[in-house]
Amino acid sequence: MTKTAFITGITGQDGSYLAELLLSKGYEVHGLVRRASTFNTHRIDHIYVDAHDPDARIFFHYGDLSDSEMISHVLYNIKPDEIYHLGAQSHVRVSFETPEYTGNVTALGTTRILEAIRRSNPAIRFYQASSSEMFGHIAPPQNEESCFWPRSPYACAKLYAYWMTRNYRDGYNMFTCNGILFNHESPRRGEIFVTRKITRGIAAILAGKEKYLYLGNLEAKRDWGFTPEYVECMWQILQQDTPDDYVIGTGETHTVQEFVDAAFAYAGLDPEKHVKIDQKYFRPTEVEALLADPSRAEKKLGWKAKIKFSELVKIMVDADMKAAGLSPVGEGYEILDKKFPGRWWGRD
Incomplete structure (x- = not known):
């Protein structure tokens, strides 16, 4: 049976590579796109198929992570098997200039999705794009057992989202996972x-x-690692028998x-x-x-950076x-x- 995935941040670097990966695996892919006065879909234009095409397997939904009603509406209609939450105000330097907006979108946006899952279908598997910036001032190397010491509004917002993901897993027995990704780059950065x-x-x-x-x-x-490899790891995280959190990096x-x-x-x-x-x-x-100390990912997922x-x-x-x-x-x-x-x- 065809699986359905919902990607927030599908127009970004990670989201575009992930959409391609999931399509190659036979998924039906839905993505959240912020409506703007100019088109911002250049990273995914090459995989766009008109929604009226009977062969279409990728669909876009306009909305915003600050709108809980919209999120609930989209999940109710598409009934995803997996959600990859990549959307955020993701630039660290910008977060110092827009701390309230960063918290609303990057932190509370995650809560809005988790709550929509809990209310609609707790069986949905959820991936939270956590960040190495949460470690901040903690001495390297950093792994899943390291403490956190965020040093920016962005990192603080990501840490809130990280703990909410863990709390929904523990409190409601939901399949929610954190991928703590270290810096990952590509020509689409x-x-x-x-x-x-x-x-x-x-x-x-x-x-x-x-x-x-x-x-x-x-x-x-x-x-620094290569983004296409990292999105493969995101997918692997949601294919495991039990939910867990993983540090992803090259170890350099x-x-x-x-x-x-x-x-x-x-x-x-x-x-x-x-x-x-x-x-x-x-x-x-x-x-x-x-x-990064990616030992857990190497051992449990069999994942190791090639680039x-x-x-x-x-x-x-x-x-x-x-x-x-x-x-x-x-x-x-x-x-x-x-x-x-x-x-x-x-x-x-």
């Missing part, structure tokens, strides 16, 4: 996130459109400076000639180092060079062909 900002900046410099790239804290350390940490150096070197540029520091990109409170830091950098630089009308170096595509033969990842 939002343009204001630092990794994509770096690779787009390199392409713009090579194309002669920009001379400088302005960045903030270059000493922050992060565990690198500074923003290392990302800059690797990306510029790959493109044949000198970062000292092009990179400038702008204080406006610094956070009021910084998270110094994040490093590591240096390979990720090449994949993203190649993609942005191609998008800018330049000839990619090509090593990134060779990596994808070798590790994921026949897959589309990284080529958009």
